[in-house]
């Protein structure tokens with residue numbers, strides 16, 4: 001590891017120790033440290049949590065990271081005998097993510113590359129690294145201050161990414177699926193399983209947001225161990241509300257052409273197959289392409305509606321989060337398909353489809369937008385009990401406020417066009433469509449065991465109808 005890196009790590013370790021001393025009483029203070037939207041922290045009972053929200057023209061208000069180093073893991077990688085595969089256990093990633101974040105040196109990456117099961121992995125990773133460096137470095141925005149400087153992660157709308165950036169992300173994803181983890185699972189499959197095993201804890205309340213926040217952080221950090229320049233793309237599906245089946249993400253060069261009920265047809269993920277919960281190729285329940293051959297049996301909310309939801313100051317955080325969780329079911333239904341019930345339709349396997357992570361990155365971005373607009377409140381109930389930022393997230397055993405600690409992630413607002421046409425008014429979901437879709441949403445949540453959401457569907461549809469002015 002170069003000297004500069006070591007010094008940076010040491011500095012952060014000191015910061016971490018200092019914060020650890022603050023300890024359990026730190027929830028409120030930590031929430032105040034955690035981001036820039038703290039002014040309204042006291043606006044709602046139950047505490048506040050800030051997700052390091054950044055808006056508009058660039059990053060600001062960077063604060064010390066709590067995710068400081070991953071030295072045990074890095075040391076073990078460095079110590080691996082040449083030619084021996086390095087085993088990656090998901091539990092180690094999770095443990096590492098609790099406190100530590102460090103870029104692996106190129107030497108460590110070399111060793112990591114050897115950890116794959118085939119020669120191709122190593123060769124592929126090397127290629128990815130070079131491509132990523134070439135395309136991503138050049139577009140990194142100017143940095144201002146703070147420890148985030150070298151760890152800055154820009155998450156872009158997929159359509160705004162350079163081809164090389166998109167390609168690097170797909171290769172890092174495939175790389176995770178080539179690394180062997182425990183129990184005969186690949187690291188990618190372990191991540192998918194983490195979501196299904198903890199589905200009950202991860203959904204059905206405001207915990208939905210911090211749980212998936214941390215989940216995405218784990219995935220992104222794992223990807224960045226393969227290629228340190230990769231960040232997670234997001235899919236602003238509200239921009240594709242008019243014709244989501246024809247969205248650019250389904251192109252050959254990215255998530256691949258889709259035929260309803262068949263394996264992924266083209267692209268890096270062609271015939272993408274996983275073992276979760278049983279061996280199968282990832283299925284989607286629609287056919288991509290221009291209408292009418294490519295249609296989805298579920299309409300997505302358009303950007304005007306999502307923006308209005310973000311701007312709605314009348315909702316408590318719990319009401320807002322409930323509405324947003326119901327809304328997020330839309331892309332799960334649209335992509336998985338109510339008839340085919342492909343991977344995105346089933347909570348027990350939804351992260352098998354790479355689009356899951358782009359969808360959830362957008363879910364997180366909108367949460368951040370809401371924090372920026374309405375304050376970083378965190379209140380409501382989980383299974384009838386009031387939530388707090390000190391609640392521990394299962395299975396991460398982390399309090400909420402630490403799970404969403406600023407990891408120097410910045411969502412760059414998108415400027416890409418609306419391929420199917422402008423979002424209003426043709427993209428708006430009519431009240432009649434909503435009523436029809438409410439039936440599908442209730443079935444979706446019920447069949448997936450997320451019963452707490454079933455009763456929220458009607459209220460959410462009412463809020464959305466108001467927001468879209470239909």
Ligand SMILES: *[C@@H]1O[C@H](CO)[C@@H](O)[C@H](O)[C@H]1NC(C)=O
Pocket residue numbers: 263270271
């Ligand atoms: C994908 O699977 C189909 C069906 O088994 C097969 O015909 C096709 O050749 C596969 N494509 C690739 C690129 O592996």
Ligand SMILES: *[C@@H]1O[C@H](CO)[C@@H](O)[C@H](O)[C@H]1NC(C)=O
Pocket residue numbers: 312313314466
């Ligand atoms: C919020 O409440 C006020 C007062 O009841 C009402 O006039 C306004 O339309 C509401 N806004 C939204 C977005 O529902």
Ligand SMILES: [Cu+2]
Pocket residue numbers: 195202203212
């Ligand atoms: Cu989920």
